[in-house]
Amino acid sequence: MVSLSDIKKFLRGTILLDESLSKYTWMRVGGAADYYVEPADRNDLVEIAKYFQQNGFPVLILGRGSNILVSDEGIRGAVINLETALSSVRMGGDCVIAEAGVWLQKFVDFCIQHDLSGVEMLAGIPGTIGGAVVMNAGAHGGEISAHLVEVEILRGCEIMRISKKDAEFSYRHSAFESDVVLSATFQLPKGDREDLAKRRRELILKRNETQPLELPNSGSMFKNPANTFAAKLIEQAGLKGKRIGNAQISEKHANFIVNLGAAKATEIIQLLELTRRTVYQNSGIQLELEVKLYGFQQKMIGQVS
Numbered sequence: 001m002v003s004l005s006d007i008k009k010f011l012r013g014t015i016l017l018d019e020s021l022s023k024y025t026w027m028r029v030g031g032a033a034d035y036y037v038e039p040a041d042r043n044d045l046v047e048i049a050k051y052f053q054q055n056g057f058p059v060l061i062l063g064r065g066s067n068i069l070v071s072d073e074g075i076r077g078a079v080i081n082l083e084t085a086l087s088s089v090r091m092g093g094d095c096v097i098a099e100a101g102v103w104l105q106k107f108v109d110f111c112i113q114h115d116l117s118g119v120e121m122l123a124g125i126p127g128t129i130g131g132a133v134v135m136n137a138g139a140h141g142g143e144i145s146a147h148l149v150e151v152e153i154l155r156g157c158e159i160m161r162i163s164k165k166d167a168e169f170s171y172r173h174s175a176f177e178s179d180v181v182l183s184a185t186f187q188l189p190k191g192d193r194e195d196l197a198k199r200r201r202e203l204i205l206k207r208n209e210t211q212p213l214e215l216p217n218s219g220s221m222f223k224n225p226a227n228t229f230a231a232k233l234i235e236q237a238g239l240k241g242k243r244i245g246n247a248q249i250s251e252k253h254a255n256f257i258v259n260l261g262a263a264k265a266t267e268i269i270q271l272l273e274l275t276r277r278t279v280y281q282n283s284g285i286q287l288e289l290e291v292k293l294y295g296f297q298q299k300m301i302g303q304v305s
């Protein structure tokens, strides 16, 4: 059994009860978490994560919430945001060591400043190192795992280092979905600072042109099936612009759902279900979710995942 008074005896960071998650998710959707925790530093994070683990209390580790959809009912358990606790990026010999809460933009800036290439295409992804490693985030033909050496994690109550070969990286997948990622170590090829900065700028401009960044969203909702694009299939199924309540399949990019204002998670789930069904009827292809769902009852999401 977890208890607030026990937690307050050792936690140095912040703990909030019934904290709405809509302000922490990129989609700006989601009910409250029973406990919302921002540990003060790495030791604080490890202590609180171990405490929940030892008490069998469910935990969701939150990055920037740019690849998750939280139900309107919220999360029974704890949500841990580690942006404050794990926010450093530094050189360690010829490697870059980035803690899990570091925003990808900051990581890419750091690498470019050190004339290191191979991650500049990640600059427009609004996530953290932890979220990107867990998701094996990628863009423009590159993935975060490409130049990764090892990942430091908390698995159960043990801190360990997992080398890339044991990390099971594949398209938007890693072996870390039940762990707490603490940091990641990269060995990057040398590059020309100005060329890298130019490429980063071009890729960000391209995103601005092709993605509905002016409205809250969760990026691509579905993974791209082999040899095709989910956005193309959704557009061919005639769903671009389709709206349920305040959730809409973007006019700009059909694999994005945008929140037009106070959208409900249930409306987004209904759109996902409609998309999956209609694309299957139209093309025979079953789309697979990329966005991760939290706090939903199985009967509600059975049709989408």
Ligand SMILES: Cc1cc2nc3c(=O)[nH]c(=O)nc-3n(C[C@H](O)[C@H](O)[C@H](O)COP(=O)(O)OP(=O)(O)OC[C@H]3O[C@@H](n4cnc5c(N)ncnc54)[C@H](O)[C@@H]3O)c2cc1C
Pocket (backbone or CB within 6 Å): 026, 060, 061, 062, 063, 064, 065, 066, 067, 068, 082, 100, 101, 124, 125, 126, 127, 128, 129, 130, 131, 132, 133, 134, 135, 136, 137, 138, 139, 176, 177, 179, 180, 181, 182, 211, 213, 217, 218, 219, 220, 292
């Ligand atoms: C506008 C937009 C554009 C996007 N473009 C791309 C793109 O081009 N390519 C791409 O791959 N993705 C893209 N995404 C999706 C998303 O940004 C990435 O998946 C990103 O890496 C998620 O990082 P996050 O920190 O926000 O993770 P979250 O969304 O907070 O979490 C994602 C998952 O990772 C887990 N997690 C997060 N941090 C940790 C940790 N430290 N330890 C253990 N588990 C953790 C969470 O529990 C959850 O399961 C885009 C999203 C948006 C909104």
